[in-house]
Amino acid sequence: MSKITEALSMCDKDAVDPIVASLIEKEPEPLTRASVPATAAAPVREPRAIPPAPAAAEPPAPGSGAPIAARTCALHLPGFAPLMPFGEADWAAGEQYRMARTRIIQHPRQPRLMVITSPAPGDGKTVSAINLAGALSLMSEGKVLLADGDFRRSSIHALLGLPKTPGFADVLRGTCKVEDALIQVEQSPNLYILPAGEAWANPSELLDSAHWSHVAATLRSTFQYVIIDSPSIGVVADYDLIQAACDGVLLVLRPDHTKRGLAFQAVDSVPKEKLVGVMLNCVRERFFYKHHLSGYYPLVASTGRALNQKTVERGMAQDLSRRPPAGEAKCIPT
Numbered sequence: 393m394s395k396i397t398e399a400l401s402m403c404d405k406d407a408v409d410p411i412v413a414s415l416i417e418k419e420p421e422p423l424t425r426a427s428v429p430a431t432a433a434a435p436v437r438e439p440r441a442i443p444p445a446p447a448a449a450e451p452p453a454p455g456s457g458a459p460i461a462a463r464t465c466a467l468h469l470p471g472f473a474p475l476m477p478f479g480e481a482d483w484a485a486g487e488q489y490r491m492a493r494t495r496i497i498q499h500p501r502q503p504r505l506m507v508i509t510s511p512a513p514g515d516g517k518t519v520s521a522i523n524l525a526g527a528l529s530l531m532s533e534g535k536v537l538l539a540d541g542d543f544r545r546s547s548i549h550a551l552l553g554l555p556k557t558p559g560f561a562d563v564l565r566g567t568c569k570v571e572d573a574l575i576q577v578e579q580s581p582n583l584y585i586l587p588a589g590e591a592w593a594n595p596s597e598l599l600d601s602a603h604w605s606h607v608a609a610t611l612r613s614t615f616q617y618v619i620i621d622s623p624s625i626g627v628v629a630d631y632d633l634i635q636a637a638c639d640g641v642l643l644v645l646r647p648d649h650t651k652r653g654l655a656f657q658a659v660d661s662v663p664k665e666k667l668v669g670v671m672l673n674c675v676r677e678r679f680f681y682k683h684h685l686s687g688y689y690p691l692v693a694s695t696g697r698a699l700n701q702k703t704v705e706r707g708m709a710q711d712l713s714r715r716p717p718a719g720e721a722k723c724i725p726t
């Protein structure tokens with residue numbers, strides 16, 4: 393009998409854990425010439441069923457956690473705006489946002505906290521942010537957040553018929569908790585809106601703080617996807633500060649509006665590892681007959697189809713009816 397077995401067998405057997413007890417019973421005596429019975433067969437013991445090890449708990453999918461105690465509001469969309477085109481009447485436009493959604497969901501880097509920007513005002517950042525968040529919430533099993541990070545020209549609340557405050561700026565200022573500023577959309581319970589709120593202070597200062605990183609981490613852990621509408625690139629520091637805490641950038645270009653030079657500058661200024669894709673907004677139908685390509689970077693237009701990044705370059709050049717001067721032509725980074 394081994395020393396361990398000897399020690400265990402000296403204990404009060406009733407006090408021994410049953411599994412330990414089974415070990416005591418099962419440990420074989422060392423074989424010696426004297427102890428080997430000539431004929432007696434060892435009693436056959438039923439093999440004990442070993443209880444299965446408890447399965448390692450799967451971490452919950454982001455955004456699939458407990459419901460958030462947010463206020464619930466119904467969206468009131470103005471008739472004139474091209475928003476939430478997911479009905480039958482708008483199927484062509486809706487399909488483009490669904491395709492952009494698919495490209496994001498299947499993106500190899502799996503971006504979840506994304507900022508939408510563009511080279512200039514009026515390119516369609518806000519419309520694109522609303523429609524993309526709407527498309528994601530239609531499919532996503534987790535929660536999707538649309539946040540208005542364009543504090544100087546906030547418009548999401550007005551376009552969706554929602555209160556402006558309390559909102560993002562109030563959360564950044566520390567006067568309100570995230571859940572108190574969120575709005576759950578009545579018509580689409582997976583979709584939450586964080587309106588801009590009241591930015592009394594300079595928005596850049598609100599964003600240039602450790603608190604913003606903390607808020608971004610909270611949003612990332614609460615939602616499966618977060619889409620943040622932001623100001624144009626290079627106009628104010630706000631976009632850069634938002635971008636710094638995000639893991640993806642979606643760039644909106646509008647061929648009938650965005651200046652070609654600014655478009656290239658914008659593409660160059662987005663960190664390559666963060667560029668999730670370029671969305672072509674308000675693209676004319678004929679553009680797609682000419683340039684039906686498929687590619688890695690998702691592009692989408694309100695009336696077009698998903699395109700690849702080279703098409704942006706061609707599309708911007710052709711739709712602005714100018715060829716890029718020698719030496720200025722650039723490929724959008726891969």
Ligand SMILES: Nc1ncnc2c1ncn2[C@@H]1O[C@H](COP(=O)(O)OP(=O)(O)OP(=O)(O)O)[C@@H](O)[C@H]1O
Pocket residue numbers: 473474510512513514515516517518519520542545547623624673674694
């Ligand atoms: N796909 C679209 N189809 C039709 N109209 C559009 C589309 N995208 C944008 N618009 C219109 O263009 C105007 C500017 O759009 P939007 O507000 O989204 O741009 P923005 O880039 O967010 O502008 P800003 O920089 O001022 O915030 C709005 O009147 C909007 O309704």
Ligand SMILES: [Mg+2]
Pocket residue numbers: 517518519542545547621
């Ligand atoms: Mg806007």
